[in-house]
Amino acid sequence: MAKKTKERIGIYAGSFDPLTLGHIAMIKEAAVLVDRLIISIGINPAKKGLFTIPERVDLINNEIQSGALKGIKGCKLEAKSYDCMTVKFAQQVGAAVMFRGLRSANDFNDELGLALTNKDQDSSIKTAFLITDPTLTSVSSSMAKALIKNDGKVSTYLTPAIEKATHNKLQQLKI
Numbered sequence: 242m243a244k245k246t247k248e249r250i251g252i253y254a255g256s257f258d259p260l261t262l263g264h265i266a267m268i269k270e271a272a273v274l275v276d277r278l279i280i281s282i283g284i285n286p287a288k289k290g291l292f293t294i295p296e297r298v299d300l301i302n303n304e305i306q307s308g309a310l311k312g313i314k315g316c317k318l319e320a321k322s323y324d325c326m327t328v329k330f331a332q333q334v335g336a337a338v339m340f341r342g343l344r345s346a347n348d349f350n351d352e353l354g355l356a357l358t359n360k361d362q363d364s365s366i367k368t369a370f371l372i373t374d375p376t377l378t379s380v381s382s383s384m385a386k387a388l389i390k391n392d393g394k395v396s397t398y399l400t401p402a403i404e405k406a407t408h409n410k411l412q413q414l415k416i
Contacts, residue, residue: 251275251338254327258290263380267342270371272316284324294322309400328359331366344373
């Protein structure tokens with residue numbers, strides 16, 4: 242009888258306001274390294290996002306079910322929100338690794354301090370840095386929103402479903 246191995250769980254935390262093609266690329270890279278990947282949206286009352294936390298969870302889950310994240314083999318994907326330190330959330334869900342995406346050396350400098358703090362809190366949970374595809378280094382949620390507000394092209398930033406949802410939300414809020 243084959244010995245059952247422990248499920249490898251990872252988290253990829255961010256605001257995902259909205260989820261971009263850069264995030265999706267990172268999720269696909271992380272998914273080959275774990276059995277289960279939780280796309281984790283931290284609740285920060287000090288930050289006012291375009292989408293509510295439940296809307297972000299729904300947008301991501303829709304991409305998992307029928308969009309750009311559908312059909313990833315060998316890894317169960319899910320989106321969840323949390324309202325504690327990211328490392329505490331990782332403990333709660335049994336994650337062994339937290340994935341972080343790096344677009345530039347500046348990102349590394351910012352992320353290193355956070356990784357060291359997390360390591361100090363729980364050294365058993367590792368931080369893995371994933372390097373962004375060079376074609377996606379300029380992709381950000383804020384730039385995507387700015388482009389939509391100004392009738393710019395966002396097909397290299399967002400999936401069609403996320404673009405439509407973002408456009409509708411900006412119109413709804415009259416931003």
